[in-house]
Amino acid sequence: MQLWDIFITQPMVNSLMFLYQLLFNNFTLSIVVFTVLVRALTYPLTYQQQKATKALTELQQSDRWKKMQEKYGKDREKMSQEQMKLMQEAGVNPFGSCLPTLIQFPILIGLYQAITRAMAVSPLQLLDLSQQLYKFLPNAATIIPLDNKFLWLNLGLPDPYFVLPLLVVVTSYVQSKMMTPATGGAGDPQMQQTTQMMGPMMAVMFGWISLNFPSGLSIYFVVANLIGVAQYALTTPVDWKNIFSLDFLGLPARAPAVPEKKKKK
């Protein structure tokens, strides 16, 4: 067994199994509770990320930043140097919002693998699961295979009525829109446009994944997104109007990309 399995996937698989027994043999509930627990444990990382994003947004909206943009608007290299300088002075780490996300990736991937492994819908998957189970996990043999029925869903198959993929798209979009700095792109219109496009693109991608993958995974996506939205909303004031502004479609932007004066020129 590989180190990844020993330290990441195996503990997660066994935790899911344990929760399944505690939660009345309901795998949907165990996915939900496990996702909540994982998000709670990784909250310090999420908090750091939100704090860094907020600090960067505030800096980018400051007069000093705007003046710097006006001054060095045509000299990209110089502007970049000045941006770094301002960030250093303000104590803002440009990687502050990115690094915690990267650290969370292995957890996210592990969780995804754990859910698909626990559902084990084929003989090879079940054989793999049999090698993942801890010997001390009580009654493991009696709960396998997990009951994969929930409402109209077979958790091992994609949602045939597209409800979950739709929810995944909406919640992914809302979460990514919240997390993206309003002036993302540091004043560069092209970069800002790229930043604004990220949310919908990611949402569509996760929606596509949800269309083709087991619905158990979609449930995880939806719950994780909702928790992310709730965590952000509890710590940071949210402009809900902007979140649903659909500015990526070319509608009026929620924040000016370039100072008004420069636009008039």
Next chain:
Amino acid sequence: MPRKLLFLSLIFTLWLTACGAQTPSSSWPGLAADDQRAYLAFNQQVYAIDLETGKPAWANPFPATIGSNTDHFFADPGLGSEMLIVGSEGPTSSHSGVLYGLDPATGQQKWCLAFDSKGAERQKCPLAEGGTQAGLFGIAPPSDNRIIAGVTVDNGVAYVGLTNGAMYAVEATSGQVQWHFVTDIHALWATPVVSTDLVFVASLDHKLYARHRDTGEEAWTEDLGSSIAGTPALAGDLLYVGTFAGKLHALDTRTGQEKWVAQAENWVWGGPVVAEGAVYFTDIDGNVFAVDAQSGTQKWKVKPGDVLRAAPLVHAGVLYVGDKSGKLFALNANDGTSKWPAPIEIGGQLLGNPVLAGDNILITSYQGANLLSAYSPEGLLKWPFTPSK
């Protein structure tokens, strides 16, 4: 930075997709044999292999069954006097199994029976595009109707279980459904076993079902407390069944009443085998057990190698067991000692049940260099079979 983030996100999403995509194989090769040929089912192919030469007599009777989507075969085929019955998991992502009746001499399709959420439907062979439930954009339909369990053919009737928990009795020559019944919630992965008047089917829902083979009516049902994926063994009035709870149960075939239980150390997945008054079975910890067939008293226990998924094979006082690390062991059936100085390194993973055909020990290998190998009882390689690419 946003571009980098976007790039990273794209890579991550693609990576997620690649990791989670359904692997081409969901199981190991299925195998059946008579005195002249071995019939091998794996991925999108079914092969008839001549036992003398190891060369295919025919292969791939299913060219592009459903447009670009072809069936996936893993279940052990069932062999009747004039029919070969093979079950498929269905075309990619469809989860709609198909049962095929083939001429074992030529591989020609005689009939097709497609399963979807509504039940079974006989189709014209070969299946036309859209003939089975492929779903919108290739997305799976709400029910899971794959065939993972092996097929048993007896007295002109083929018996097969589906992953939706339904079991079908089908006339082998025509594909006409004689009867069917639906079990609780979970899938049927075990090959049914037939006695003179009953058919026994074990389920992942923990139950063993005994049905009258002519009508499908219930004779008895016994809850064994844990999933059953291995094929039960029938000997006289007793039926031997292994469970994931690490137990081997001996049940009275007429009543389902338990006679005795023997304990293993982990899941008993490969079915037990009975010979010379003893029952031999394995567990996934790699243990091989021999118990008295009447009392369940343990005779011996050995641990020759790695994980044991496959059932053992008994022939002429020798027990052949293949493990997950690709080794084939020969044990003396009377005491469990090694018959050979060292195991044969076949390679890949030996997860399918070995089959005796004439004087050949047939071993399939998953992810090995050869898909099928024939050995003499003494352990000499007669021929390997590797599909041409």
